[in-house]
Every structure is written in C-alpha cells, then in structure tokens.
Amino acid sequence: MGEVCLKGVVVRYGEEVAVTLPDLELAAGEQVVLLGPSGSGKTTLLHLLAGLLVPSEGEVWVAGMNLAALNESQRDAYRRGKVGYLFQDFYLAEGYTVLENVLLGLGLAGIRGRVAENRAKEVLKTLGLEHRLGHTPKRLSTGERQRVALARAVAHRPSLLLADEPTAHLDRSRAKVALELLIHTAIGLKATLVLATHDPWVVGHFPRQVEL
Template sequence: MIALRARGLTKRYGWNDSLVRAVDEVDLDVPAGQSLAIMGPSGCGKSTLLHLLGGLLRPTEGELWVAGRRIDRMSERALARLRRDHIGLVFQSFHLMDELTAVENVEMAALLAGTSPRAARRRAVHLLDRVGLADRGNHLPSELSGGQRQRVAIARALSNSPQVVLADEPTGNLDSTASLDVLRLFDELRASGQTLVVVTHDARIAAVADRVISMRDGAFADDSMLAGTR
C-alpha cells in the first residue's frame, strides 16, 4: 500500500525574473510503514514539500494522494478533516497550547474528532507514557524542557492513530540530550511500522530511517534505501 504519492508536484512563487520553484515536478511514492528522511541545505524546498504533503499548502501543479485520497483538489474543509483523521503533524516550534497541560494538549485532537472525553484522556495518557512522559501529564508547556515539549507534540500527532506522521525539523531547536530523546522515539515509531516522513538537517535522523532523499533546488538529487532496512 502506498501512503503518499506525488506526480509532477510543483510549487512556484513569484513571476518572471522573481520566479522561485520551491518544489519542482517531484514524483514520490512512500509505502505504508516506511520511514523517510528528507535532507538538503536551507532553501532547497524540503519544508515546502512537507507542507504540500500535509495539505498545508496548495500545489501550483501536479497530483497528490495521501492515504489513498487525492488531496490537491480537496476543499479546505475536506483537507482539515484529512489532517485531523489521517495525518500527524510535528513542527519544529511545537505549537502547543500554553494554557493547557501536556495531557490536555495531547487529547485535544481526539476531542475535536468526536472521541468521548474518557476515551480521549485514556489515549492521551497512554501516548504520554509511550513517549516517556507519564509523570508530566499535568504540567504546562512552560514547565517542560524543549525535548519534553517536542515529545508532547509527537504524542499529540499520534492521538488519532494517523496513517502518516510528518515532522518538520523536529530536533532543530533542541540540545543534544533532547535531540537524542526524539531520535529514540522516532526509532521506536520506525520499528512499530509507522509511516514517517521527517524533514531535517540532522544526519542522525537518517541513521534511524529506511530511506533518505536529498533535495537541491526544489528537486530530488538522490534517493537511497539504507542497508538493513525492512
């Protein structure tokens, strides 16, 4: 089964001499259960590609399927439902709600999807335990370290058991210890068969991926399967 599929995916900004091809006719297939790291220098288009895959940006041209659904023609409302039900998004800046505790941040996505409060809380507690934060559920984001906040953000992304998890520079703002916490978690997600696409500058993330794509100037420069992958 293919979790993500792109054909001729293109995102352009500007016109004439100021035209920028942020993503330039990309073709991509990501099988379900694969862990993919997308690497490249700043400005090469990798974050733009991830935002296209997550339905956060509209492509200029091309076709895109997520979880078997073509999304480049979807309405904004349908895209919002798709992200809620099938895509887990992890951002470099966490995007946690400051006034909510860790467990409340994690359960919010499930509550918005119509899950009962009791089931949403049970799922949130389980996910915080899974990311090693069972004793931090009642803490506000301001009371957590950067690595802990990132793990809360990852738990939130997993709240509705998404088919695809997309992470944008998840270790970019973290110190070495916190980065290792996140890397260990991604290795666990990979081992459990979660479909994972991570945009990163961090070569250590590539070490726990099945596949690494390098980007240059909005296009793929290299696409490699790593030895020993599933």
C-alpha cells in the first residue's frame, strides 16, 4: 500500500450519492494533480485526505492510517501533525501580522515559543517575505497573501501537502511563481503533493494527472 490510498470511496449527503471517487494510490513524495469540472469531487477528495470529511463507504488511508476509522479528535491530531492545506481563499487572520499568522498555524501543531518563531521566520524568508513580518494581510498583494498561506501550511513540516486551486486568483506570471514555490517546497519537505485545479496550464507541470 502506498503513502496515500483510496479504495471504494463514496460520499453521500442523506440518501443521495454526491461523489464516487476512483481508487487511487500514491507513493510517498509523489506529486499529482486532480482535474475535472466543478462538482467532480476534487475538493471532496482533498477534504477526505485532510480528515475534514469521512467517506460514507470505502477507505481512505494515509501513512498507514485508515482515516475513516479514526474518531474526530484523532483526525484533528492527524491533521495538525501531518497535513498542510493551502485553501483557495487563503483564510488568513486579518487582525494578525504575517509572522503571527504563521505562528498561529504552528501553535495548532503544538509548536510554540522560540522554536516556533525561528521556524516561522525561516520559512517566511525562504518564501521571500522576511520584509513583511510585521505587516497585516490587508497590506499585502494577492501573491504575497498566498505565500503567507503557503508558509502557514508548511511551517510544521507536513508529510502531505494539499492545495485547492492555488493559482485561481493569480495572473499567469504570478501563478508560475506560486506553482514553482509550491512544487519545490513539497520536494524540500519530501511531502506528497495533491493539487486540485481546472486550469490546463497547471496540469502540464505535474508528472501524474488524475481526472475526476
């Protein structure tokens, strides 16, 4: 069994089948792009891998754990320790600085104090944001906001990195920079990367595509 494995996964809302997903197996460190129209199940698959959603049928395995068999607190612990999630809308805390946003994410992962501060500054410097540490999100460009969201997603060094339409708000030049940062960050972490998109341009940057 690979690092990530889906078997016979069906998601229902009430009696209605919302999504039936193909079986999927990914090796540790593999990078894959999910593509398909709206409603095909891309975000649902990411939510299943993040432990935010439990399948109605089937199994979702990550790092040897069947997420469907975990209780809510166990899934919370799994998510804090092993998952980095880059949401399409960033979800930055507007009243906090760039540094504080990353520290909030580290705190949820149980990393605090000097260790957290040093790690947050390190990842922000790597992403070219060392001059923005004291700025609030409203003072940042869209591309900078996305880099803060990426820093927050990876500062705790997850083994699984999930990204939902990460280039949706960016023009092509900024999208290219963001995608390269995401891919190289995953490589640096040796993390498995699963990215959802409907943009054919993004698809060409990945060695493996899964159509939903």
